[in-house]
Amino acid sequence: MKNDRETKTLLSEKREAEYVGEDGLRYCGICQEPREKVVPGLLSLFGTDRRPRLCRCQRTLLEAQEQEERERKKQERILRLRELCFQGASLEDATFAGSTVDSPPLERCRRYAEAWAEACEAHIGLLLWGPPGTGKSYAAACVANHLLQQEIPVRMIKLTQLLNCGFREREETLCRLLRVPLLIIDDYGMERETEYGLEITFSLLIAGWNPEGR
Ligand SMILES: [Zn+2]
Numbered sequence: 001m002k003n004d005r006e007t008k009t010l011l012s013e014k015r016e017a018e019y020v021g022e023d024g025l026r027y028c029g030i031c032q033e034p035r036e037k038v039v040p041g042l043l044s045l046f047g048t049d050r051r052p053r054l055c056r057c058q059r060t061l062l063e064a065q066e067q068e069e070r071e072r073k074k075q076e077r078i079l080r081l082r083e084l085c086f087q088g089a090s091l092e093d094a095t096f097a098g099s100t101v102d103s104p105p106l107e108r109c110r111r112y113a114e115a116w117a118e119a120c121e122a123h124i125g126l127l128l129w130g131p132p133g134t135g136k137s138y139a140a141a142c143v144a145n146h147l148l149q150q151e152i153p154v155r156m157i158k159l160t161q162l163l164n165c166g167f168r169e170r171e172e173t174l175c176r177l178l179r180v181p182l183l184i185i186d187d188y189g190m191e192r193e194t195e196y197g198l199e200i201t202f203s204l205l206i207a208g209w210n211p212e213g214r
Pocket residue numbers: 028029030031032033055056057058
């Protein structure tokens with residue numbers, strides 16, 4: 001990818017390679033395409049009937065710049081989605097490709113992420129359980145990053161985050177969480193067995209089950 005200065009240099013170098021063709025129009029010395037076109041009717045208005053035209057090299061350069069800009073904007077959007085998803089948690093960099101240790105949850109999550117379109121369509125979730133330290137959170141974060149990379153919004157929260165906030169804040173947070181296609185509840189531990197924990201869990205599951213409720 002070229003920066004602006006390199007691009008300008010490239011274009012000026014190419015301008016030096018221009019020549020005037022037999023029809024009197026300027027031509028590119030590299031791709032031999034005209035860099036001007038005749039537009040009848042312009043002469044009386046502007047004193048010339050020539051308008052600039054991009055040759056093949058310039059079009060290629062422009063397309064590359066536009067592609068670079070699209071990619072830059074995409075990466076910015078992904079960064080914002082990632083910040084929203086993890087809220088500063090340390091799992092931002094968890095990826096299937098970057099994981100060095102393979103584990104059953106990781107393999108299960110990999111298949112889930114790869115089949116996301118079907119899973120989402122059929123409202124299929126995934127429950128990972130087991131003792132601490134078996135890579136469940138890491139595997140779930142890998143799913144999140146896999147989808148975020150495709151600009152699919154994901155949120156990863158701990159149930160305690162919801163339990164510890166006030167009623168109003170909790171309602172607002174629940175509404176926001178239910179709008180994302182995939183919600184990951186991490187560290188779903190003992191607090192689920194309290195009445196309050198169960199209430200919140202049911203709110204999430206029931207509203208999440210009905211796609212119209214999103
Ligand atoms: Zn050219």
